[in-house]
Amino acid sequence: xxxxxxxxxxxxxxxxxxxxxxxxxxxxIQDVADYVGDSLGLSQEAMxxxxxxxxxxxxxxxxxxxxxxxxxxxxxxxxLKAGCSLxxxxxxxxxxxxxxxxxxxxxxxxxxxxxxxxxLSDIVCTSSNAIKIVESIPKDVPIIFAPDKNLGKYIIxxxxxxxxxxxxxxxxxxxxxxxxxxxxxxxxxNATIIAHxxxxxxxxxxxxxxxxxxxxIDYVKTNSNDQFIVATEVxxxxxxxxxxxxxxxxxxxxxxxxxxxxxxxxxxxxxTLQKLYDCLLxxxxxxxxxxxxxxxxxxxxxxxxxxxK
Ligand code: 13P
Ligand code: SF4
Numbered sequence: 001x002x003x004x005x006x007x008x009x010x011x012x013x014x015x016x017x018x019x020x021x022x023x024x025x026x027x028x029i030q031d032v033a034d035y036v037g038d039s040l041g042l043s044q045e046a047m048x049x050x051x052x053x054x055x056x057x058x059x060x061x062x063x064x065x066x067x068x069x070x071x072x073x074x075x076x077x078x079x080l081k082a083g084c085s086l087x088x089x090x091x092x093x094x095x096x097x098x099x100x101x102x103x104x105x106x107x108x109x110x111x112x113x114x115x116x117x118x119x120l121s122d123i124v125c126t127s128s129n130a131i132k133i134v135e136s137i138p139k140d141v142p143i144i145f146a147p148d149k150n151l152g153k154y155i156i157x158x159x160x161x162x163x164x165x166x167x168x169x170x171x172x173x174x175x176x177x178x179x180x181x182x183x184x185x186x187x188x189x190n191a192t193i194i195a196h197x198x199x200x201x202x203x204x205x206x207x208x209x210x211x212x213x214x215x216x217i218d219y220v221k222t223n224s225n226d227q228f229i230v231a232t233e234v235x236x237x238x239x240x241x242x243x244x245x246x247x248x249x250x251x252x253x254x255x256x257x258x259x260x261x262x263x264x265x266x267x268x269x270x271x272t273l274q275k276l277y278d279c280l281l282x283x284x285x286x287x288x289x290x291x292x293x294x295x296x297x298x299x300x301x302x303x304x305x306x307x308x309k
Contacts, residue, residue, distance in 0.1 A: 004273050008032045011280050017053035019276070020045055022062060023213045024235035024268040029057045029276055036239055038214035039065075039111050040126040040308060043301070046070060055280055056287070059084045059267050064115050067287045068297050075287040078275035082267045084112050086198075089168030090147035092116035098144070102164060105144040106137055109300070112170075113147055115289045119296035124304045127151065127197050127212035133307055134159050150174070154197040154204060172233050172265045173198035180253035181206060181229070188227055188250060194219055195231035195252070203231055203252070220244055234262040235269075 009032060012019060020042050021033035030036050035045045039062060046054060046066035053074045056063035059082045067075040090113050099107055099120060109121040110130070118124055125133040134155050137143060143161060145152040147168030156163055176199055185193065185206070194216050195207035204210055209219045213232060217240050220228050230237065231252035240249055251262035279285065289297070 004277055005032050008273070008277050008280060011277070012055070015053055015280065015283075016051050017055055017280060018049050018051040019055045019057055020049075020066065021057035022059070022235075022268065023217070023239055024233040024265050025057045025271060026235065026269060026273070027238040028273045029271060030235075030238055032273070032276070033057060038126065038128060038212045040128045040212065041214055042066070043069065043111070043126070043305065044308075047305070049073075053280075053283065055276065057271050057276060058082070059087075059265075060287075061087045061112055061114060063287045064289060065111060065118075065301060067289050068115060068118070068294050068301060071289075071291075071294060074283060076279050076283060077285060077287055078271040078279045080285045082270040084267055085171040086110065086112040086147045086168050087114050087117075090114070090117050090166060092120065095146065095166070096120055098146075098166070102142070102144055105142045105164060107144045107146075108133060108137075108163075109146050110148045110151055111301075111304075115293050115297045117146070118300055119293045121297075121300040122303070123307070124300045126304070128215055129304065129308045130155050130197070131158050133304060134161050134163070136307055137161065148198055150200055151197045153201055154210065170198040172263045173203075173231075174200060175254040175263050176200070176203045176231055176252050177255040178202045178206070180255075181231070184229060184250060184253055188229065188248075190225070191227035191229045191248070191250060192223065192225045193229045193231065193252075196233075199231050207231065216240075217243060220247065220249070232263070233265045233268065234260070235265070 019033040063077040143163040145163040146166030149165045152165040194209040227248040
């Protein structure tokens with residue numbers, strides 16, 4: 001393992017590559033990355049990187065966003081099959097039909113969607129800026145929000161802006177069990193519950209803080225409490241624990257039928273250190289986006305980045 005990490009670090013220097021990783025990646029991948037962040041931070045970082053190759057250790061839509069922002073750079077992803085249930089829930093042909101049926105609506109899409117869906121959108125958002133983006137639209141303007149209905153419901157509750165929601169969800173955040181969470185909280189009554197807004201409403205109602213992965217990390221760092229129950233993908237605990245070594249972090253429990261006792265994203269975990277090494281060595285698999293789609297998808301992403309300054 002150590003040897004593989006060293007080889008990756010050596011290879012990335014030789015090839016003038018940077019490794020951008022999401023907080024849900026396995027610990028060893030986060031440790032060799034140049035930058036670890038949430039979806040917004042990763043998009044902002046992708047815009048500013050000085051490198052010939054971006055190795056994106058995350059899921060497909062994240063690497064695609066980096067490519068849309070960096071058409072002249074080579075963007076590679078360790079496993080092309082690393083998708084996302086939200087992105088898969090929203091096929092472009094059905095979404096186009098949905099938009100065409102509501103021509104007076106502004107289309108806001110969560111970044112967890114394909115380049116084709118972004119190309120059909122007016123503004124993109126991430127979980128860190130979704131409320132701000134929706135609040136930038138006058139209340140009397142109708143909005144379509146896709147693909148995450150749970151995030152959509154949360155935004156409606158915070159902004160009071162009614163929105164037409166696409167019926168998509170994250171399989172990982174929907175796997176949290178409210179009953180088990182209450183049990184765990186009884187065992188740790190002083191722990192603060194924090195949750196990602198892709199979780200279902202009953203889970204969010206138990207949380208003292210709701211935010212993006214980066215927001216959750218900041219909250220744990222700055223909050224005076226020393227015990228937290230964390231309702232998001234379990235990979236976040238690696239970076240979080242490094243930043244708050246003396247605090248107790250408890251992963252929120254998942255439903256009985258889940259493959260893991262806590263919540264793990266099978267798509268994120270398709271990337272391994274070995275696949276990261278191989279993809280850097282072979283400069284493949286590469287992410288490509290047709291220029292027609294890229295130009296259309298860039299507009300709503302740039303609007304989001306502008307509104308997030
Ligand atoms: P963040 O932007 O909060 O990191 O979320 C990404 C994601 O896929 C959550 O499931
Ligand atoms: Fe998609 Fe959910 Fe995995 Fe995030 S955790 S990448 S939203 S499936």
